[in-house]
Amino acid sequence: MKVNKILKRVLFFGFLILSSMVIAACGTSKSSSSASGSKGSGTSEDPIKLNYYHVAQENHPTHAVAVEYKEKVEELSEGRLQLEVFCCGQLYPSETDGAEAAIKGDVDIAMSSAPAMSSLNSSFMVFDLPFLFKNEEQAYAALDGELSAALDKKLEEMGLVSIGWGSTGFKQLVSAKDPIKSVDDLKGMRMRVMENKMHMDIFNSLGTNASGLAFGEVYSALSQGTHDMLDSTAAYVMSSSFYEVVDYFTVTNHFFHPAVTFINKETYDSLPEDLQQVLMEAGNIVGEKHRQLVAEQEKTDRKKMVDEGVEIIELSDKELEKFEEAVQPIYEKYEDEIGKDLIDIAKSYSE
Template sequence: MKILKKKPFMLVLTLLILLSMMAACSSGSDKASGDKAKSGSGDEYTIRVAYSVPEDHASHIAGLAFKEDIEAKSDGKIKVELYPNGQLYASDREAVEAVQLNNIEMTVVATPTMATFAPEFSIFDLPFLFDSREAAYKAMDGDLGNALNEKVDEIGLVNLGYGENGFRHLLNSKHPIEKPEDMKGLKMRVMENKVYEDMFNTLGANSSPLAFGELYSALQQGVYDGMDNPISLVSSMKFYEVQKYMTLSSHTFAPLVSVINKEYFEGMPEDLQEILKESMADVYNKTQRETTQKQDEEKLKELEKELEINELTAEQKKAFVDALQPIYDKYSGDIGEDLIEMAKAANE
């Protein structure tokens, strides 16, 4: 009987406790809403930037300047964390995929990697497309760059601008490269990009892709005879320790793209979006290009002490251009004749 009498009391007590908890939650929620309303758009945004190059590379040097600039201009609302040396992702492709998935906010990668996501970016892989750095800048900052930015948008990313690695050159451990026939039989590492693979195979080499972070040890172990890279990376990654010959071929210009997750970017307040775009254009990209040019000049002098270096003459270069015409024939359809014309127009 006593047990039966206690049941109504326990039921009422339980009900009172539940009502009290609901009231407390409601009060807490109202308070949180009130606090948020008072603070306005006080959210902070952390942008983690991953890339495979080391700390002395122009991309990291520019990243430090960008970090300082944007954190100051945004009054600390935007925080930047830099992850060089492939700390987070061994390959550029993995980094781009991570940005697409919003596992990380931003990455800086070479355009051959972007071409695996948007084939139009393969235009920069076409051999001997630009006559000079100035022509490449004109194309990247003009109609060609704007057209490619639309392709980036379609794959869930936003391109915040173009940096550079400079012109790419040939290196190997066997002999100097002076004519297309000298490429025959060389085991060449290429980026994870089909145009590069076809380009070297067309010249008679045996090429295959490998992640940048694994390249030094692969060359050291003789898995590959050679590769191609810009001067800055040959120096900063100490590839001269595992290569003997360098040919200044300038066969392709190597732009970099700084891509951020589209959903993350568009989720930022418009004023912070503008600060981010301006800082990338005025500080990051400007610093990155200037530093790359300066390093190319300085580091080439240093590499002359470490490698046997030759530069292709105009006549020798023409032999390579003629030998590589099949690459244009094969890829012009995928890239688009209109984009190729935009690029070539920049040489005028």
């Protein structure tokens, strides 16, 4: 273990003590600012105020996109719409909680990764199918095509209106214990996964001891050694400071996880038609621009990880095939729950 990483872990525990004191002082009740935005008359003098929630840190591309979307909406509406952006778990601890708040109308606009939506609607589990897309081009085509159109209908049934489909990128294997160079290296590893039953099934089938854990608890779990590894992107490894407590980053591209931005349907329907159009016109920012920024940031952050002492491991095609073969039964197991038609649509983009 590198000396600087040990020092950072010591500092981290000091930070935990200070943080607990701050949290105790602040309390956990939500302030009035977390409630759905105030509805003005929709003029520049009396604008309609909406809030926008996501869980990413301020130094992650997702937050930059949220801020740019806010600015674009305010510009196009000539100040008649104003957005307030909340990030970093300020309002709710998870993406699923944020999505539920948007459904209830406690939040106006939210961005959530597709896996976080799967506990609310099993159709979104389609993006949890391992090795579904071979590259970004295939994934983006699906987000601009029939697959996202089908899922937009599911969102509407949930009381939400889709604004745009962005990306959190492809997920890789990140280890704080031993290097992952083969499927066999996963055996017995204590792996953090999203609180998602398919993820648990997938990684347990690969030999890990997988358990769900909220994202905000991952750093502590890796630092204390209660978990050995997780799957993540370089952007999250850097923005969440995981590089301080992990040593290996194995490129597998096992999941492509999009991020969808949506607005509460009642809120959307209450807006004048021209302001509805503003929200949608600016949607390319949380769609195409988000994908672009995430892809660029991933390249940059991989270089930063190496500078911080994290080793990047590239697997051979033959070794990757072993990973794919091991998880193929997952497709059949979840076919009825996801829907065969939806799986066939998704697979058509990689044929």
